[in-house]
Amino acid sequence: MQAIDALLSRHSARALTEPAPDAGALELIFASAVRAPDHGRLRPWRFVLVAGGARERLGELLAAHLARTHEKPSAEALERERQKAYRAPLVVAVAAHVHPAVVKIPSVEQLLSAGAAAHAMMLAAAALGFGAMWKTGAAAYDPQVRAGLGLEPEDAIVGFLYVGTEAQPAAPAASREWRDLVRVLAWARGEPSARRAGTRADAACRGASGRFPADGSRIMRDLPHCRVSMP
Numbered sequence: 001m002q003a004i005d006a007l008l009s010r011h012s013a014r015a016l017t018e019p020a021p022d023a024g025a026l027e028l029i030f031a032s033a034v035r036a037p038d039h040g041r042l043r044p045w046r047f048v049l050v051a052g053g054a055r056e057r058l059g060e061l062l063a064a065h066l067a068r069t070h071e072k073p074s075a076e077a078l079e080r081e082r083q084k085a086y087r088a089p090l091v092v093a094v095a096a097h098v099h100p101a102v103v104k105i106p107s108v109e110q111l112l113s114a115g116a117a118a119h120a121m122m123l124a125a126a127a128l129g130f131g132a133m134w135k136t137g138a139a140a141y142d143p144q145v146r147a148g149l150g151l152e153p154e155d156a157i158v159g160f161l162y163v164g165t166e167a168q169p170a171a172p173a174a175s176r177e178w179r180d181l182v183r184v185l186a187w188a189r190g191e192p193s194a195r196r197a198g199t200r201a202d203a204a205c206r207g208a209s210g211r212f213p214a215d216g217s218r219i220m221r222d223l224p225h226c227r228v229s230m231p
């Protein structure tokens, strides 16, 4: 699979089953994770692998969290929570070890790096023929769940990645429209005199609304000469 195909087809699995990635595939998944951008080379990533019987421990942690945070949860609710650990043959808790003392690199950047690592893991899993889903929920942010997974108090879980083999076709894709999300910031070269002179570039600029043009090539041709006001 080409990298661009993995990026353009990434999706959450609906249901996952055996087999999980084997040792070789896991090595590639983690090697991909630690290529995430990492301001200050802090290596803030932490990963907890939960596979096979260890999922029982995760299920217990999730159920205990529900019991702590809800008044008298039903037996069914507790069991539902326990069963979440069995959504896939492999669960990886992805966390950021946030170094608050490293003032130059704000905590948010360390969290973002862990998020980028999780995304890379999803893509690597897909490239190797596996499926994945990324979940959090209140338990992900609970100190006792964190401790129960062997994480440190400074570790912030950014997601539980459920990994295995896709058991169902993917859900229909949500809107993948991006043009409405992109604004183009451009400027008038030689501004303000170029604008006053009414150059050829100015004429092209009049059509530029600040939105990404339907014809993307115009970005390269015209917009570098334009001043476009941001909405």
Ligand SMILES: Cc1cc2nc3c(=O)[nH]c(=O)nc-3n(C[C@H](O)[C@H](O)[C@H](O)COP(=O)(O)O)c2cc1C
Pocket (backbone or CB within 6 Å): 010, 011, 012, 013, 133, 134, 135, 136, 137, 158, 159, 174
């Ligand atoms: C940080 C983060 C936490 C998420 N937590 C949950 C979650 O707890 N439950 C859930 O159903 N989806 C969660 N999602 C969303 C799904 O992973 C998924 O991206 C979304 O349902 C869209 O489907 P798609 O990945 O196929 O585009 C989370 C996504 C992110 C980035």
